[in-house]
Amino acid sequence: xxxxxxxxxxxxxxxxxxxxxxxxxxxxxxPYAERAxxxxxxxxxxxxxxYINLTEKPEWLVDVSPLLKVPALQLPAEKGQPSLxxxxxIAEYLDEKYPQNPxxxxxxxxxxxxxxxxxxxxxxxxxxxxxxxxxxGLDDYWLALDIFEEExxxxxxPFFGGNKPGYVxxxxxxxxxxxxxxxxxxxxxxxxxxxxxxxxxxxIELLKxxxxxxxxxxxxxxxxxxWQSRKAGNANYDLLA
Ligand SMILES: N[C@@H](CCC(=O)N[C@@H](CS)C(=O)NCC(=O)O)C(=O)O
Numbered sequence: 188x189x190x191x192x193x194x195x196x197x198x199x200x201x202x203x204x205x206x207x208x209x210x211x212x213x214x215x216x217x218p219y220a221e222r223a224x225x226x227x228x229x230x231x232x233x234x235x236x237x238y239i240n241l242t243e244k245p246e247w248l249v250d251v252s253p254l255l256k257v258p259a260l261q262l263p264a265e266k267g268q269p270s271l272x273x274x275x276x277i278a279e280y281l282d283e284k285y286p287q288n289p290x291x292x293x294x295x296x297x298x299x300x301x302x303x304x305x306x307x308x309x310x311x312x313x314x315x316x317x318x319x320x321x322x323x324g325l326d327d328y329w330l331a332l333d334i335f336e337e338e339x340x341x342x343x344x345p346f347f348g349g350n351k352p353g354y355v356x357x358x359x360x361x362x363x364x365x366x367x368x369x370x371x372x373x374x375x376x377x378x379x380x381x382x383x384x385x386x387x388x389x390x391i392e393l394l395k396x397x398x399x400x401x402x403x404x405x406x407x408x409x410x411x412x413x414w415q416s417r418k419a420g421n422a423n424y425d426l427l428a
Contacts, residue, residue: 193239194245211235214240225361231287347359
């Protein structure tokens with residue numbers, strides 16, 4: 188449940204039904220929060236979404252997110268109604284708590300390897316931020332993405348999770364969704380090499396058709412519009428509301 192509108196400073200805390208459902212504190216264009224949306228949707232876990240204006244944060248955000256970041260996931264059915272933060276912690280918690288449609292492998296080694304792979308994705312996320320904020324870093328982006336192309340070749344499956352999307356696929360998807368944003372942003376300088384990234388290109392196509400991904404998708408044009416509004420100092424959080 189959510190109107191899609193972002194709560195800002197001065198707003199009173201939303202009054203939600205006392206139904207024990209999980210509460211996800213999010214921001215519509217945050218790739219880290221998107222991870223949590225994807226896992227909740229992959230497992231069809233009923234939940235409430237509370238969108239947060241991150242420029243003018245509501246005073247009550249600190250009650251659920253001590254570092255004032257999203258995502259934060261509040262667990263109203265647990266004693267003391269604790270909250271979790273950090274997208275990867277949230278994803279792993281949800282995967283363990285809701286065993287339907289498991290995302291991480293059960294085998295401890297394979298599970299550790301998937302988690303390492305997602306850690307290594309920080310090369311891509313770091314380069315992405317640098318490109319959008321400083322206009323440089325495209326070569327570093329491709330070098331970081333090489334690791335993922337090679338790993339898909341090694342696994343020999345369409346998804347990192349095998350024949351269906353798994354933990355790695357959903358954890359990296361928010362940035363794959365935003366790959367075309369780099370194209371819109373850098374225009375002629377953008378040199379995505381379909382041969383070098385044949386498997387990643389195919390993975391993007393497959394994931395775009397995945398119902399879970401479709402449940403929380405924004406177009407490159409929408410992403411760039413949000414990004415430009417943010418850069419101009421008046422972030423349009425409610426662009427899709
Ligand atoms: N490591 C965190 C990163 C979360 C994060 O940086 N979220 C951003 C929005 S995309 C945020 O809340 N920024 C607000 C701030 O830093 O004040 C995670 O994986 O959840």
